[in-house]
Amino acid sequence: MKTIINTNNAPAPIGPYSQAVLAGNLLFISGQIPLDAKTGELTLTDIAAETKKVMENLKAILTEAGCGFEHIIKTSIFLTDMQSFAQVNEVYGSYFTDNFPARETVQVSALPKNVNVEISAIALKP
Numbered sequence: 866m867k868t869i870i871n872t873n874n875a876p877a878p879i880g881p882y883s884q885a886v887l888a889g890n891l892l893f894i895s896g897q898i899p900l901d902a903k904t905g906e907l908t909l910t911d912i913a914a915e916t917k918k919v920m921e922n923l924k925a926i927l928t929e930a931g932c933g934f935e936h937i938i939k940t941s942i943f944l945t946d947m948q949s950f951a952q953v954n955e956v957y958g959s960y961f962t963d964n965f966p967a968r969e970t971v972q973v974s975a976l977p978k979n980v981n982v983e984i985s986a987i988a989l990k991p
Contacts, residue, residue, distance in 0.1 A: 869883045901918065
């Protein structure tokens with residue numbers, strides 16, 4: 866059985882997918898980009914601001930599902946420029962305190978809406 870998780874506090878999907886799906890006690894969060902849920906505007910001032918907006922979108926979905934960053938077991942980070950890795954990593958790391966999730970970071974040629982970072986996550990619901 867699966868449960869669809871959606872919140873107005875994160876951007877609505879821009880295609881045929883859900884913000885997140887809860888399957889058993891695993892929460893699969895779709896890739897989030899730096900899109901503001903309230904204004905529909907992209908945050909593209911710099912990579913740190915983009916990453917913060919992505920993490921806040923993830924946080925909104927986690928909250929809706931009754932989870933927090935401490936419940937994330939795996940993330941995937943997609944960057945259009947690996948030179949941004951250190952800045953992204955600094956912002957990303959500020960959302961975790963310990964017991965960090967598994968992760969991969971890959972460079973891609975393009976992302977939706979021409980953003981520079983997208984992050985997806987898998988969490989274990991308590």
